[in-house]
Amino acid sequence: MIEGLDRTPLTRDFFDRPVLDVAPDLLGRTLVRATPDGPIELRLTEVEAYAGEIDPGSHAFRGRTARNSVMFGPPGHAYVYFTYGMWHCLNLVCGPEGRASGVLLRAGDIQVGAELTRERRNSARNDKELAKGPARLATALDVDRALNGTDAIAHPGASLSVLHGTPPPRDQVRNGPRTGVGGDGATHPWRFWIDGDPTVSPYRAHVPRRRAT
DNA sequence: CCTATGATGATCT
């Protein structure tokens, strides 16, 4: 177990704030994934904010659809989507209900249960790569669309929950452009990470791809 | 270290 870790769960009030307040405040928090074989716990090191219908980079920018409906619901719930034909990404809904904002969980440092991720993450060459990137994080934690809409505020039987953990000093929180986001949303410096942490994913600019004909 | 590219399918226009 981790010395000095604050295992108090985050409450719904934590998430019921503007996304640009919640996102940096999630760094250093402990995400707990309950699996049949035991818990996987990871310290969040990198996140991105998506500000709902005012944000061109957000899935909610053009209003509510079947896919993004969870974003319009109450804060503290998981929004999971499938992308690039292969991957899942995990977000936590925040802000007041209806604002449709959320935080993409981009990377973390696995503290407990690394061995439970090995089969799914067999391409990882070391522990720091197990959850370095949003799809790797979701894969490591065995998160898929079955968890879309689940409440991540700690409760009996919760599949996902977040503990206070060990937030970094404020001067170790850095921010910059979001990764892989194109269009007008690309310029917002709404990616937040812990300076120097080896589990933070490399920045990649958005590249429009042309499919083979 | 770096850059380039194929994989793969749901979603939206």
Place this chain on the structure above:
DNA sequence: GATCATCATAGGT
């Protein structure tokens, strides 16, 4: 039909 909040791999420096 185009796009996509990505990753693994191959090959060059």
